[in-house]
Amino acid sequence: MTANLLLLPGDGIGPEVTVQVRRVIEWLAKNRNVSFTLDEDLVGGASLTKHDTPITDAAMEKAMKADAVLFGAVGGPQWDRNAFDKKPERGLLRLRKDMELFANLRPALCFPALTDASSLKPELVSGLDIMIVRELTGGVYFGEPRGIETLADGSRKAVDTQLYTTEEVRRIARVAFDLARKRKGEVHSAEKSNVMHTGVLWREEVTHVHATEYRELKLQHILADNAAMQLVRNPKQFDVIVTDNLFGDILSDEAAMLTGSLGMLPSASLGAKDAVSGKSRALYEPIHGSAPDIAGQNKANPIAAVLSFAMCLRYSLDDEANAALVESAVSAVLDQGLRTGDIMQPGKQLVSTTQMADAILKALDAKAR
Ligand code: NAD
Numbered sequence: 001m002t003a004n005l006l007l008l009p010g011d012g013i014g015p016e017v018t019v020q021v022r023r024v025i026e027w028l029a030k031n032r033n034v035s036f037t038l039d040e041d042l043v044g045g046a047s048l049t050k051h052d053t054p055i056t057d058a059a060m061e062k063a064m065k066a067d068a069v070l071f072g073a074v075g076g077p078q079w080d081r082n083a084f085d086k087k088p089e090r091g092l093l094r095l096r097k098d099m100e101l102f103a104n105l106r107p108a109l110c111f112p113a114l115t116d117a118s119s120l121k122p123e124l125v126s127g128l129d130i131m132i133v134r135e136l137t138g139g140v141y142f143g144e145p146r147g148i149e150t151l152a153d154g155s156r157k158a159v160d161t162q163l164y165t166t167e168e169v170r171r172i173a174r175v176a177f178d179l180a181r182k183r184k185g186e187v188h189s190a191e192k193s194n195v196m197h198t199g200v201l202w203r204e205e206v207t208h209v210h211a212t213e214y215r216e217l218k219l220q221h222i223l224a225d226n227a228a229m230q231l232v233r234n235p236k237q238f239d240v241i242v243t244d245n246l247f248g249d250i251l252s253d254e255a256a257m258l259t260g261s262l263g264m265l266p267s268a269s270l271g272a273k274d275a276v277s278g279k280s281r282a283l284y285e286p287i288h289g290s291a292p293d294i295a296g297q298n299k300a301n302p303i304a305a306v307l308s309f310a311m312c313l314r315y316s317l318d319d320e321a322n323a324a325l326v327e328s329a330v331s332a333v334l335d336q337g338l339r340t341g342d343i344m345q346p347g348k349q350l351v352s353t354t355q356m357a358d359a360i361l362k363a364l365d366a367k368a369r
Contacts (some may be wrong), residue, residue, distance in 0.1 A: 002035040003317050006066040008043040008059070008095075011088060012290025013300035013353075014072025015046075020302035020357035021070060021309045024326060027361055031368050032322055039066070043095075044074025044088035044290075054091030063095055064281070068316040070309060071095070071285035076292045096136065099281040101269035102168070103175040104134040104248065105311070106287065108235070108255035108265075113334035117260035117343060120232065125258055130238045131183065132255050133176040134248025136269060138168045139198075141245050162198045164244065169205035175270065176242035177214040183239055186218040190227040190243040190251065202244065224251065231255055262288040263301025263342040266308035268315055282316045284308040294341070298352040301340035303330055306360060329363035 005025070009018035028034045041047075041059035048054055054074070063069045074088040084090070095101070110118065110128035118125040143161030150156050173189070180187045189206040193199035203221055210219040222230070224247040230237065231254050243251055256265050265288070271281035286304030294300055307330060314323035338359050339348040351359070 002037055003067045004037045004065070005039070005312075006062050006069045007038060007040040007072075008063070008069060008091075009040070009046075009072040010043050010074040010091075010290065011045040011076050012073055012292050012295040013288075014044070014074065014290055016295070016298065016300050016353050017286065017302040017305035018070065018072040020353060020360075021305045023357055023361060024306055024309060024364070027364055028322055028326075031364070032325075034317075034319065034322060043071070043091040045076050045079045047091060048079060048082070048086060048088060052086075054086070054088055055094055060094065060098055063099060063283075067279065067282075068312045069095065069099075069283040070305075070312065071283055072305065073286065073288060073290040075290045076295075095283055096269065099269075099283060100137065100271040101281065101283055102135060102137040102272065103172055103270040104136040104252070105175075105179070105268040105270065105315070106132045106134065106252040106256060106265070107267075107311075108132065108252075108259050110259045111264075111331050111334050113331070113337075114260050114264070114343060116345065118258055120235070120258055124235060128235055128258060129183075130235060130255055131179055131240045132248060132252040133172065133179065133240060133242040134252055135164075135168065135172040135242075135244050136248075137245075138164055139245035162196065162244075162246070164198045164201055166201070166205055169202050170209050171272070173206045173209040173242060174213070176240050177209065177217055180217050180240045181214070185216070186220070186239040188220045188222050188227065188238055188241045190222050190224040190241055190247055192224050192247075193221070194223060198244070206242070227251055228254060231258065256287060261301065261342040262286075263304055263340060264307070265304050266311050268308070268311045270315065280316070282312070284312045284316075298354055299341050300353045301342050302353050302357050302360075303340075306330060306357070325364065325367060326360075329360050329367060332363040332367070333359040 009015035108130045110125045115122040115126045140162040143163035148158045191199035191202040193203045269283045310323045310326040313319040337348045338351045
């Protein structure tokens, strides 16, 4: 099978890290008999500069047809004053909307060599491997009515609406249970059913999906505030956490920071399954932004982008062996003591973006031998 990948490098360090991912893809094509077609297009500020739109219809069409989109990052100070529809981030929002990317997967994984980089005690994070599944297209960020209104007395009132339907909860629950099946078999579902109606619905629908489709797995309900506390108290008790858009926004950032730097953290956003092919649309991206402060200096850590591609191998291409190979190559270079600036520790060797990717390719060579 040939996998059709679309690269959208974007702005700032986006192109610098994406070009290193391209090298890993080309290595796999050459050494592991995996067949890829690679296309590339503009998004964000780069697209605004050339086409006056954060993503063109043509690029959007390619994204819709691709087996997976590999996204870099968008944004930068030169576009900060742009009107709302001319902001670089609108490109990413359109991708999420048109591709119906409703499930955001954020692993929090602690590599042995970086145990000391966490703000928590090493024994709490060593071996940590959590997956946070966040509902991405519903909830309070989108619910209507929403807005700020000026009242008769001149004071103002603001409204946001938290809204979930049966189907929205069931489909994200299925994503979490499917993942748990391939992992330790345990899902924590986080909501606020003690104070929110959407929390009650969420709990009931997740329970229903579990009872009817995934009885062999373990399901635990947890209040979202308790989940936040448990994540810093004893994070290794979790395997998969599924939660709504708002709580997921907060809990996934909290979990991510347990493991150190932004430059290390991948993510996946999965969409609805295509009725004909049965495949899910998908976009993979490092969670960091365009880092204008270090852009163009060959300082960015390419590991988050490389690990995002490993997620693409695992979830879109069903290629666990090569996903694990790429992850083990990353782990090996960290064990060798190589560090980009963001994860630098005393006594380790500071390397550039390119040198880090060179080392990953060398580790791949060594492992494939
Ligand atoms: P950022 O993630 O770009 O950078 C935060 C800090 O982390 C910076 O000091 C940066 O140098 C560092 N950093 C980030 N990634 C790194 C890497 N791979 N290697 C080494 N260091 C790294 O966040 P920010 O500064 O808040 O935002 C900068 C721009 O990025 C803004 O325009 C923002 O809107 C945009 N942004 C885009 C996305 C996205 O494309 N998905 C996400 C977040 C922010």
